[in-house]
Amino acid sequence: MLSRNPEEPIISVEGITARFGEETILAEVSFRILRGEIFAILGGSGCGKTVLLKHLVGLYRPYAGTVKVMGTDIAEAEEGELVELRKKMGVLFQSGALLGSLTLFENVALPLQAYTDLSPAAIDEIVRMKLALVNLDGYQNHLPEELSGGMKKRAGLARAMALDPEILFFDEPTGGLDPVTAAEMDHLIKSINTGMGTTMVIVTHDLPSIFGVASRVIMLDKGARGIIAEGDPSALRETTRDPRVVHFFNRQAAGGDQEER
Amino acid sequence: MNSRTLIPVLYNFEISGPAGGERTLTISGRISLETLGKFLADVEQFFPRTAPGGLRVDLSGIQYLDSAGALALLNLRERAESQSIPFRFVNAAEEARRLLVLLDRPTLHTPPLITGRRSANLFEQAGESSRALARDFWAVMGFVGELIRGLAYSLIHPRSVRWDDVLFYMKRAGMDALPIVSLISFLIGLVIAFMSSLQLKQFGAYLYVASLVAIAIVRELGPLMTGIIVAGRSGSAFAAEIGTMMVNEEVDALRTMGFDPTRFLAVPKVLAAMLVVPLLTLYADVFGILGGLLIGVMFLDLTVYSYVDWTLWSITLFDIVSSLIKSIVFAALISGIGCQRGFGVRGGAAAVGSATTSAVVAGIFLIIVVDSFFAVILHYVR
Numbered sequence: 001m002l003s004r005n006p007e008e009p010i011i012s013v014e015g016i017t018a019r020f021g022e023e024t025i026l027a028e029v030s031f032r033i034l035r036g037e038i039f040a041i042l043g044g045s046g047c048g049k050t051v052l053l054k055h056l057v058g059l060y061r062p063y064a065g066t067v068k069v070m071g072t073d074i075a076e077a078e079e080g081e082l083v084e085l086r087k088k089m090g091v092l093f094q095s096g097a098l099l100g101s102l103t104l105f106e107n108v109a110l111p112l113q114a115y116t117d118l119s120p121a122a123i124d125e126i127v128r129m130k131l132a133l134v135n136l137d138g139y140q141n142h143l144p145e146e147l148s149g150g151m152k153k154r155a156g157l158a159r160a161m162a163l164d165p166e167i168l169f170f171d172e173p174t175g176g177l178d179p180v181t182a183a184e185m186d187h188l189i190k191s192i193n194t195g196m197g198t199t200m201v202i203v204t205h206d207l208p209s210i211f212g213v214a215s216r217v218i219m220l221d222k223g224a225r226g227i228i229a230e231g232d233p234s235a236l237r238e239t240t241r242d243p244r245v246v247h248f249f250n251r252q253a254a255g256g257d258q259e260e261r
Numbered sequence: 262m263n264s265r266t267l268i269p270v271l272y273n274f275e276i277s278g279p280a281g282g283e284r285t286l287t288i289s290g291r292i293s294l295e296t297l298g299k300f301l302a303d304v305e306q307f308f309p310r311t312a313p314g315g316l317r318v319d320l321s322g323i324q325y326l327d328s329a330g331a332l333a334l335l336n337l338r339e340r341a342e343s344q345s346i347p348f349r350f351v352n353a354a355e356e357a358r359r360l361l362v363l364l365d366r367p368t369l370h371t372p373p374l375i376t377g378r379r380s381a382n383l384f385e386q387a388g389e390s391s392r393a394l395a396r397d398f399w400a401v402m403g404f405v406g407e408l409i410r411g412l413a414y415s416l417i418h419p420r421s422v423r424w425d426d427v428l429f430y431m432k433r434a435g436m437d438a439l440p441i442v443s444l445i446s447f448l449i450g451l452v453i454a455f456m457s458s459l460q461l462k463q464f465g466a467y468l469y470v471a472s473l474v475a476i477a478i479v480r481e482l483g484p485l486m487t488g489i490i491v492a493g494r495s496g497s498a499f500a501a502e503i504g505t506m507m508v509n510e511e512v513d514a515l516r517t518m519g520f521d522p523t524r525f526l527a528v529p530k531v532l533a534a535m536l537v538v539p540l541l542t543l544y545a546d547v548f549g550i551l552g553g554l555l556i557g558v559m560f561l562d563l564t565v566y567s568y569v570d571w572t573l574w575s576i577t578l579f580d581i582v583s584s585l586i587k588s589i590v591f592a593a594l595i596s597g598i599g600c601q602r603g604f605g606v607r608g609g610a611a612a613v614g615s616a617t618t619s620a621v622v623a624g625i626f627l628i629i630v631v632d633s634f635f636a637v638i639l640h641y642v643r
Contacts, residue, residue, distance in 0.1 A: 059517065114520065
């Protein structure tokens with residue numbers, strides 16, 4: 001059952017361990033995501049942020065521990081339960097992951113056609129609305145290969161939002177985007193969160209995004225195989241003493257390459 | 262200076278200073294990739310020959326230094342330090358100094374993280390191959406289960422099937438294959454007729470060419486050749502399409518939207534193949550017989566009427582029905598293995614390539630193995 005208790009976290013991760021073969025990527029990681037917040041997962045390359053995201057959306061089963069989304073253990077859910085849960089979650093993959101053989105319209109309409117009884121006319125209205133929300137109005141009949149990288153991401157977002165999900169997941173939404181387009185993406189994320197109250201979970205290492213958009217973050221580290229910092233990003237930047245966190249937030253090279261000798 | 266003649270510009274070593282004390286080595290000229298070999302050789306001999314008590318290397322005469330040259334100078338310093346000879350660079354130009362600072366790092370000597378890949382001996386290879394085969398078999402069986410579930414679901418809920426996709430693949434796998442299937446089976450019919458006529462000539466039994474061609478084509482070669490062609494055309498296409506979708510995270514996206522990738526992607530392809538390959542096989546049968554007809558009429562003095570009559574006399578309804586059933590099974594095998602290989606792709610372009618190849622090879626292998634089973638079974642059923 002869907003929990004609407006504001007005290008209860010919308011996602012609760014308890015002691016999950018992620019392994020690939022012999023290698024442990026994440027060891028006993030626990031944290032909570034509250035309803036309505038913009039939560040960011042940060043870290044250097046190889047720290048396991050995308051792996052963690054895939055556990056949260058149920059693409060990977062944890063080696064140990066549980067991931068509870070809206071009260072349900074996503075790895076153990078029955079097929080029917082899982083489909084219901086998935087309708088309330090939208091995922092934006094790194095390059096949009098649009099189905100290449102379908103137009104933008106058909107891509108965004110896919111969940112609507114599969115899960116609602118809406119008439120084609122109604123679906124048409126909703127698809128246009130979603131595309132307009134991401135500033136892709138007019139591009140309904142374009143194929144994904146005809147779009148730029150930024151446009152593909154926005155189209156992917158429109159599709160992820162098709163059913164008005166309660167949680168949206170983003171895998172590096174501003175990756176590879178120029179500063180202006182990246183700022184537009186940040187603005188979009190913020191306005192959807194404000195306008196619809198959707199909980200946002202963002203995997204990113206884009207510092208301006210993090211400080212501009214996220215209300216709370218966790219930082220992962222490859223060596224620690226888990227969380228090394230948690231909290232408000234600006235507060236963390238001011239108060240942290242952990243050199244790994246300092247280097248990350250201040251965009252400093254870890255070895256401190258000295259120019260002068 | 263005549264710009265057309267290239268003067269080989271090298272470097273120059275000049276030693277000065279008291280023997281046994283701090284000596285000055287003045288290097289001038291060009292130290293770069295081209296001169297590196299000679300420089301290192303000179304350095305080899307330098308220390309034994311001069312045996313300095315200390316070394317001061319004057320770089321003021323250097324006209325050109327690239328990263329290889331800078332490396333060579335650092336190498337020189339290392340050798341001095343390993344023999345406990347005090348060493349310093351002096352009078353380096355700004356660019357040379359910057360280059361030396363850039364390259365002077367302990368990471369030049371990092372040992373490799375992976376040491377010695379032992380190539381496996383024969384037994385290890387055999388063991389690995391067996392394990393890989395077992396894993397593959399397991400994966401295929403898992404997929405077969407998923408596919409059967411998906412197909413059964415489609416039978417019970419026909420409206421859940423993506424019929425637009427089924428039609429699309431029927432055109433691609435079926436209609437588009439007609440030209441090549443008809444050409445190849447026509448040529449095969451031709452060849453069989455011709456080759457058999459060479460033998461039957463001795464018995465004056467040219468008419469038997471008609472029945473030979475008909476029986477061979479309808480019972481065996483029609484379904485087999487069609488299957489192989491479809492494996493090459495469509496088995497590979499299915500593997501490549503699904504494999505690329507795996508690489509682009511499109512399959513992940515489908516899963517997160519609550520769709521079952523097998524039902525969404527594999528079922529339409531398999532259904533399309535099973536519907537269209539029997540038709541292609543019939544087509545192949547007809548063209549194979551036509552190929553034989555051509556030989557019969559043009560070279561064996563048979564009339565069209567007698568050839569056709571004898572053909573119809575030789576093949577039975579049982580032959581045709583069993584050949585169609587065979588072709589349906591082949592279709593399922595080819596499209597199934599194509600999809601399974603596609604879903605197994607992890608990584609990038611190379612993985613898609615090998616999955617595609619594997620789909621064709623496995624498809625052809627499966628068809629031929631199953632064909633042998635059919636041959637035995639049908640023999641006893643007849």
